[in-house]
Amino acid sequence: MSQYNINRRQFIRGASATLALASLKANGMDFFSTAPARRVALIGTGWYGKSDLFRLIQVAPVDVVGLCDPDRHQLEKAAEMVSQRQTSRKKPVMYGDYRKLLAEQKPDIVLVGSPDHWHALHTITALQAGAHVYVQKPISVDVMEGEAMVAAARKYNKVVQVGTQRKSTPHLIEAKKNIIDAGLLGKVSHVEMCCYYHMRNNGNPPVQAVPDFFDYEMWTGPAPLRPYDGLPHVRWWRTFMEYGNGIMGDMCVHMLDTVRWMLKLGWPKRISSTGGIYVDKTGKSNIADTQSAIFEYDELECIWQHRSWGTPADPEYPWAFKLYGEKGTLCGSTMKYDFIPNGKGEKIHMDVVYEKEKYPEDVTEPDIELNAAPATRLHMLDFLKAIDNKTRPVADIEEGHISTASCIIANLSMKLGRALSYDPIKKEIVGDPEATKLLKREYRGPWVHPGA
Template structure:
C-alpha cells in the first residue's frame, strides 16, 4: 500500500470482489462489491430501512439509505435525514493530473453513492460531512475493480478504520486508515490510528508511575477524539472505556490498544461501577450534554480529576454544582474549549489586551454552520446492547427513538443546548476571554427556526443575542445561522474584537488586524490542534501546571449560552445577578435555571 498525502492507493486485479468495512461511532457497515451489486450487510438504521444499494456498470446511480416500498421500488429520499440523492455524481467528479479522483459534493448528507468510472478508475470516498451527529459515511464505489491503481481517499473523515476483507467469508485481512487533518466540527474528527494524528507519539510512553490513567466516558463522537488523543500522549494512557452501548467496545478497545503499545483498556457500561475503580486517576467525559454535570460531580466525589467536554453543563445550576464539587474535593476539572491552549489564540488574545486596538468595547462571536433537518421517526425497541435508562440519566424518561439517541439529541432541550451551547460556546468563551469579563448582567436574545420549520428540532436555527456585563463598558454580541453554505469573516466560527483604533478577526486557522481606512495591518495563518489542551490537563493533574480552562472559566462562558437560549426561548430580555447566579424578576425563567433529575440520577443540592 502506498500513502501520498491524503490518498491511500491500493492495487487490485480486474473484477476481484472486495468488501469494505467501516467501524464508526454508531454503526459498523460492511459492503460487499461483486458484479453489479453492493450490499450493506450490517447497519445502525432501523430494520425497515433496506440494506441494499443498486449498482450499474454503465450509469451513475445513488441511494440514500433507501427504504423499500411495498412494490419493491426505492424511496428517493432518505427517510431519516431527508436528503435527496445526488443524480449526477459523475459530473461532480473529475480526475486530477495525477489521476486521483477528486469529489465535489453539493451537500454533506448521509448518502451512499455508487458510481461507475468506465472500469478505468475506482474511488472509495468516506465523507461523513462536517456536521453529522451521528455521521454516516458517504461511499463512492466502482462496479468493477480495474487492473490499475485504485484510489481511496477522504474529504473530511479523518481516520475512519477501513478493513479489506475477502468477498466470500468477509474475513479481515488488513486494516488501513485514511490520513486527513483534524476538524472539530466533523463528527468523527479523531482518527484511531497512530499514523493519522498530527501528534502521534513516536518517542514512547513515560514510566508507568509518570502516566495518568484515564477512563473515557462516552466513546463515540468527541469521545473518539479524546481516547485517541490521550492514548497517544506520553504522560497518559487510556485504561478504561465507558459507554452505555456495549456494541462498540470490541472494535474501539482494540484500536486504542494499537495506539498505546498493545495495552487493551477495560470496558465498563455503568459509570457508577467505573468510578469505583481505584486505579483510575481521571475521567474524560464526552457524553451528551445532559450527562456532563452528573458525571463530573460523581467523578470529583470519587477522587478523580475530570476533563469534561463543552458545554460543561446542561443548565446554570448544574454548572455551579460542578464548580463546587471541583473545589470541595480539590480536583482538576478542565473544560474542553481547546482554544484556550492554542498558541495562535493565546497570541491573538494578548494582542487584544495589549492596547494596540485601542479601547476594545465590543466583541462579536459568530457561528455559521450548514446543519440538517431532523425529520420525525417512530419510536423503536431499545437495542439489546444499549442501557437506555442510563443514557437518559437525569433527563425525563422517554421511549427510545433514534433521533434522541443519535444526531438529534443536541436539538432537544431535554438533552442538548442547541448550537449555541454545542459550537457557539467555543466562540463565546474566546470573546469573553478577550474582553476580560465574567458572567453577564443581562441577555437580550432572539431565536427562531427559519429554515428547519416542520422538523422535530426544538432549538433555533437562527439566533442573535446581546450581552452586557456588570460595571463594564463591554458588549458581547452572538450571531448564529445553521443554514449557511458559506462562512463569515473567512472563518466558519470565530470572534471579532472591535477597538477604537482597529479590529481583530480571530478564527481556528489564523487571525488578522484591520486598521483605520480598512487597511490590513497583517494576517497570520495557523493550524489548530487540541493536543496542547489535552497535555495541559495531564500536566495540571500531575501538579505541574494550572488548567487553561478551569471549570469556573468554562462555567462563566457556558452561562452565556444558557442565558442566550433562555432569552431566545422566552422571547424577552433577562436580567441576571452574577453574584448568586439568579434571574431577577422572572419566575418562569428562574424555573428553567436547573432541574432535579430523576431516580438514581439526581443533581445534588449539595455536593
C-alpha cells in the same frame, strides 16, 4: 506578503511543539521518559471522547484502564482502537455503568465525553471518586448543574479542565499576545460572534425497538425519555433541547469563552436573546434554527448570531468572532486570524497550525478534526501541568461555567422574551422568580440533581 508575515508564520508553525516541550518538562520532568503512567478512564466513547483520549495518549504516558458507554458496539470498537494506540497494547476494561468503572478502576484522570445532559453527574461522581477531570463543553444543561460542578471541584480539590480548547489554539494564543495584549486594537467596544454552519440535524425517523446492544435507559439517564427512534449518536441528540442547549450551547460557548479569555471578561451584566424555528419547521428537531443574543458588559456588547440555513455573513469566517477596537479589527476562527488596522498600518494574518509530520497517526484517524488536534494536545498538557503543580488550568471549570451558563441564560431569555441578569453570588436571576426557577431542570428518577 511581507517578510514580517512570513517570519510570523514560520514562528507559529513551531510554536505548538515549543509550548508542548515546555509543558512536558515542567518542574524539570520529561513526561515521556520519567513520569509514571497515569490511570485514565473515558466515559462516553463516541466521536469526541475518543478524540480527546487519543490526544492525551500522544502527549503523556497513560494507562487507559477503563471505558464506559451504554452502546456495546461503540464501546467494543473504542476498546480495540485504544489497544492499538496505547503503548502497552492493552485493551481497557469495558463498562456500561460509569459508577462501576470508577469504583473498580479508581482512575487518576477521567475524561468525560458523554452527551451534555450527563456532564454534571459524570464529572461530580468522578471527583468524588478521587479523579481529576477533563470534561467536554458545554459543561452542563442547566445553570445549577454548573454551580454544583464548580463547588465539587473546589470541595475535593481536584483539577477540572473544560474542553474549550480555543484557549490552547496556537494561532489564537499568538493573536491574544501580539494583537490584543500588545494594544494594537485599543479599546474594544463591540464584538460579533457567529455560526452559520448547516448543522441542525432534522428528520422524522420512526419509533422503533431498542437494539439489544444499546442501554437506552442508561443513555437517557436524568433526561426525559424520548420514544426511541434510532441511535442518538453524532448529531441526532444535539438537535433536541432535552439533551443540550442547541447551537447556542454547542457553538456559541466556544466563541464566547474565547472572547472572554482574550478580553478578560467575567459574567455578563445582562443577557438578551431572540429567535426560534423560523425556516426548517419539518422534522422532530426542537432547537432554534435562527437565534441572536447580546451579552452586555460595561461599554461593550458581545453579539451572537446563528443560522442553520442560508449563507454566512462572511464566507471567510462562518464560525468566528470579530473584535472591533478603536485602532483596528481582529477576526478569529479555528482556522486563522486576521488583524485589520484602521487607516495606515500593516495587516497581519496567521493560519491554523497542523502537526501532521510530528503526529502522522492524525492523518489516518477516523473523523479527526485535524485543525483542532494541536490545540487539544496543548490543552491536555496544560491540564497535566495543573495537576502536577496543583494550580488552575487555562480552562478551569469556573470559567467553563460562566461561558456555559451565559449561553443557557440566553436560551432562557429567548424563551421568556425578556433580558435577564444573573447574580452568581445569590444564584438567581435578579428580580425574576420565574426565570430563577428555570435555572434548574427537573431530573428523571431515580437520578438526583446535584444542585438539589
